[in-house]
Amino acid sequence: MASADASLSGRSVTVRVPATSANLGPGFDTLGLALGYYDELVVSVRPEPGVFVDVIGEGSADSSAPVSTDETNLVVQSIARGFTHAGIAMPGLSLRAHNTIPHSRGMGSSSAAIVSGLMAAKGLLDGIFSFDDETMLDLATEMEGHPDNVAPALFGGLTIAWTTEKGPRQKKLMVHRGVSPIVFVPSFTMSTKLARSLQPTSVPHEDAIFNVSRSSLLVAALTQSPELLFEATEDKLHQDYRAEAMPQTNTLIKMLREHGFAAVVSGAGPSVLVLCSDPAQRLVAAELVAKHQETPWQALMLAVDFKGATVTTNDVAA
Incomplete structure (x- = not known):
């Protein structure tokens, strides 16, 4: 793997990812809906190696179920997966996660964490390495295990997700304004x-x-x-x-x-x-x-x- 790109120095991005609801009743492991309730993540490159993670809201240190704040954090793992795919070493990073999506409640919190990390990697590597939609869905599904939640988190709206021999696929549909x-x-x-x-x-x-x-x-x-x-x-x-x-x-x-x-x-x-x-x-x-x-x-x-x-x-x- 190549070393961290020097041009990453000083870069910072903000990521916003919606909550999702999968299945929607009969559409088991297939249908998903993006909802207007968001986790927000700010990721900045720091000169020192390693990661510094600050969590506000769901999963914070004073919550009932704190998330990890080291390299085992799911968002950090997702960022690392994006950099690995690009063949570039992940630099030192500072993460500030403002989580509102409830954890372990069926609203796609793990998918939001995975998608936010991959989107952060995509943003930090802009102009250095390009991630297309298919790649983002592939990587997110690889980490989550199935595409029904990550697809609407990535693309919004109502999504139909399925898998093929070549990997996961999705189709986004617009929802009737009355819903x-x-x-x-x-x-x-x-x-x-x-x-x-x-x-x-x-x-x-x-x-x-x-x-x-x-x-x-x-x-x-x-x-x-x-x-x-x-x-x-x-x-x-x-x-x-x-x-x-x-x-x-x-x-x-x-x-x-x-x-x-x-x-x-x-x-x-x-x-x-x-x-x-x-x-x-x-x-x-x-x-x-x-x-x-x-x-x-x-x-x-x-x-x-x-x-x-x-x-x-x-x-x-x-």
């Missing part, structure tokens, strides 16, 4: 690894057909016909199998769906995503949850993010 997401976030967490372990190795043929129809319908509902969101978010592949591990989540989803709301598990959970067909509908959903649930849920009324991850160069005084 109004609300996410109910609990104080408790859920391990993605545990959630995945609850999945059976095979499912009934009729359940597979059911989900093919609903996931196809969901694409139409999100892009053209929001009035179909309730039926389009029905699922038989993963949510019922995970329900026992998340009883409060399951109870909330059942209650919301009994009242006609398109409620689903957000990612691996335990947060609940409701895809409303207009902004007024989510106010009703929030009032319903506040009135009928003993477990406290933070209601996040979010826009769909259409930009995905962004990186900008900071002006550094000479």
